Amino acid sequence: MKKALVLLLILIIAVSLFMFTGCKNQDEKGKLYVYTESGFPPFEYPSGNDIVGVDIEIAKTIADRLGMELVVKDVNFEAILAALTDDNAIGLAGLTITPDREEEVDFSIPYFEAVQYVVYKEGTLTLDENSMVSGAQLKNKVIGTQSGTTGDIIADEESAEGGLFEGATVKGYDNALIAAQDIGNGCEVVVIDRHTALQIEANNPNLNLKANQIAQLDSESYGIAVKKANKKLLYAINWILQELIEEGKIVEWFNEHSVSPAEEE
Numbered sequence: 051m052k053k054a055l056v057l058l059l060i061l062i063i064a065v066s067l068f069m070f071t072g073c074k075n076q077d078e079k080g081k082l083y084v085y086t087e088s089g090f091p092p093f094e095y096p097s098g099n100d101i102v103g104v105d106i107e108i109a110k111t112i113a114d115r116l117g118m119e120l121v122v123k124d125v126n127f128e129a130i131l132a133a134l135t136d137d138n139a140i141g142l143a144g145l146t147i148t149p150d151r152e153e154e155v156d157f158s159i160p161y162f163e164a165v166q167y168v169v170y171k172e173g174t175l176t177l178d179e180n181s182m183v184s185g186a187q188l189k190n191k192v193i194g195t196q197s198g199t200t201g202d203i204i205a206d207e208e209s210a211e212g213g214l215f216e217g218a219t220v221k222g223y224d225n226a227l228i229a230a231q232d233i234g235n236g237c238e239v240v241v242i243d244r245h246t247a248l249q250i251e252a253n254n255p256n257l258n259l260k261a262n263q264i265a266q267l268d269s270e271s272y273g274i275a276v277k278k279a280n281k282k283l284l285y286a287i288n289w290i291l292q293e294l295i296e297e298g299k300i301v302e303w304f305n306e307h308s309v310s311p312a313e314e315e
């Protein structure tokens with residue numbers, strides 16, 4: 051019974067894939083627009099004139115397996131979800147799947163896990179026995195964030211009365227690197243996802259930064275966003291993502307682009 055169900059699912063997906071790609075002839079490939087924000091290493095970051103990273107490898111594979119031409123659009127992080135108005139547009143930007151965002155777009159299956167980290171000048175915060183920073187240390191601090199990210203939203207919520215970072219002031223920047231460069235001037239610490247925080251610490255030895263996990267916060271899952279009810283593309287993406295996960299490709303790409311090898315998750 052289970053087998054029959056799996057076979058049926060495979061058939062549905064195969065037909066969807068065919069319908070998605072089969073209507074174009076070979077010389078005029080359909081375009082796949084991928085919206086991202088390139089200040090989020092190792093998932094998307096500039097290299098020469100290109101944008102590279104784990105998400106870009108995923109985007110290339112999706113376009114390739116769907117027989118489409120990839121067009122990467124580097125936009126402000128806060129503009130990504132609203133940009134997904136067409137059937138052939140996806141948001142691939144280390145986007146955490148959240149209930150609020152799910153009201154605006156549909157998400158793929160999760161493809162990576164993260165947790166919030168704090169970036170700070172060495173010696174300005176202390177670590178607990180698990181090498182984490184307690185939320186209480188961020189009370190009354192000026193916290194830099196990338197505007198619109200989960201780090202930004204959490205920092206906002208937790209700085210309210212009774213929150214983990216009660217009394218903190220949140221200052222939004224275009225991306226976490228710009229925020230981190232402002233530590234000691236416009237802000238005191240930066241809250242951003244684990245892998246980007248570690249990348250910022252490693253890539254900027256002159257800034258004397260450290261990055262550690264904030265205790266007491268939940269982990270997050272990244273998904274690919276598509277316009278609501280764009281089921282055909284969503285099924286195709288889920289199919290390809292599942293293949294990439296099983297092939298170990300995502301971890302492989304992560305290890306290529308990151309300073310910190312992926313954990314067994």
Ligand code: GLN
Pocket residue numbers: 087090127143144145146147196198199200201243270
């Ligand atoms: N995962 C975080 C979010 O979805 C940060 C993503 C990013 O900065 N590109 O908000």
